[in-house]
Amino acid sequence: MLANFLVPILEDGWRFVAVFAAATLIAALTGVAWLFWPLLLLTLWSIYFFRDPSRCVPQDDGILIAPADGLVQMIVDAVPPAELGLGDRPLTRVSIFLSVFDVHINRAPCSGMVDVVAYRPGLFLNASADKASDDNERMAITLRRADGRLVGCVQIAGWVARRIVCYIKPGQIVAAGERFGHIRFGSRTDLYLPGGARLLVAAGQRMIGGETVIAELDPVASVPRQAIEF
Known part of the structure; x- marks a missing residue:
C-alpha cells in the first residue's frame, strides 16, 4: 500500500490534494478533532486516487x-x-x-x-x-x-x-x-x-x-x- 503513495501525482489532482490538506491543517490548528481525522483520510485518499504510476508497455504491434x-x-x-x-x-x-x-x-x-x-x-x-x-x-x-x-x-x-x-x-x-x-x-x-x-x-x-x-x-x-x- 505504501508504494502507491510513493509515485508521481497527476497534475490535475494537485488542487484536490491541496484543498483537502488545507482543510485538514485548519481543523488541526483550530482543535476540531472530529473534523480533523475525516479530512486527513480524504487527503490521503486524494493522493492515492490521483497517483500516476509508470507502466511497462508490451512492445508488440499485434x-x-x-x-x-x-x-x-x-x-x-x-x-x-x-x-x-x-x-x-x-x-x-x-x-x-x-x-x-x-x-x-x-x-x-x-x-x-x-x-x-x-x-x-x-x-x-x-x-x-x-x-x-x-x-x-x-x-x-x-x-x-x-x-x-x-x-x-x-x-x-x-x-x-x-x-x-x-x-x-x-x-x-x-x-x-x-x-x-x-x-x-x-x-x-x-x-x-x-x-x-x-x-x-x-x-x-x-x-x-x-x-x-x-x-x-x-x-x-x-x-x-x-x-x-x-
Whole structure:
C-alpha cells in the first residue's frame, strides 16, 4: 500500500490534494478533532486516487492492451457509438469498471493516429450498468492503426464521476500505452475490438492499464488502402 503513495501525482489532482490538506491543517490548528481525522483520510485518499504510476508497455504491434486499470465488468457484442465511426455492425466490447480505488489514467490500447475525439453529454448512471454505454456522459476516441484498422475506446462517466478529461486531439499520433486522459472519480472505459481480434481476457479479470494484453489482432486482416505511416 505504501508504494502507491510513493509515485508521481497527476497534475490535475494537485488542487484536490491541496484543498483537502488545507482543510485538514485548519481543523488541526483550530482543535476540531472530529473534523480533523475525516479530512486527513480524504487527503490521503486524494493522493492515492490521483497517483500516476509508470507502466511497462508490451512492445508488440499485434496486440491491444488495457486502456485502464480496473475490473472487466462485461464482454459483449455491441454496436459501437455512432460517433466512433466504426459502422453499425456489432463488435466485441470489453468494459472495464474503475472503482474509486483504481488508477484513473486512461492509456492508448495501441499505437495509431487519433481519428475521432467526440464528447457526448448524458446521464450519470452507475458505470457498471450495461446501459451506461448508451446513456451516460462519454468521450469517444478512435485510433487508426498503421495497418488501417480502427480501434474504438470510450471514457464513460459514472454516478460518482462528473468530469471526463481527454488530452488528445484528431490528427495526433499516440504510442501504445500513452496517457490520453482520465476520469474523476469512479467510471468505466469501453474498448471495441476490430474484427478478427482474438480475445485474451474474461469477465471478472483485473486489468492493469498499459500492461495487460486484452487481445491479439488477426495478422492478415489489415486494410492496406487506408494504411498510414507514423
